[in-house]
Amino acid sequence: MKNDLERTNTKQAKLKLSGATCASCVFTIEHAGRKVQGVADVNVDASKGEISVSYGGNAGSLERIKEIVHRLGYSAEIDWDTVRDA
Template sequence: MKNITLQLEQLTCPSCVKKIETALTNANGVNEVKVLFTSSKVKVSFNDEVVSGEEIAKIVHNLGFDVLSTK
């Protein structure tokens, strides 16, 4: 298992949190997702044999959110 934290541009609404959580939870290889609304961070635990951190960031980006950095 690996963990990644995505720093997003400011999240503006609680429905954004739900949108991200739903998309990532349904992605193959993702085990746990936690979106921190106040800090605009997304913490993801995933199986790196199934999905990469770059693919996770791309999923979030394709939802319309700017990913500023990944750790």
């Protein structure tokens, strides 16, 4: 975790991912996603078409990851049904 505030308010969510099929895609998305302020961790499972995110509770972090994924040339949609406290 990046700070104590995030530790107490950490949430987890998933984004539906398409277009990412290789290890390089996974690395690129994870690396870029982990740079987003408020994000504790990002894990991509290309075979499931899923991005798992642990973040500080601000939904803006999820929107930012979605934007980054789109800029990288892939498609992502937040699965709001998966948002939960960590």
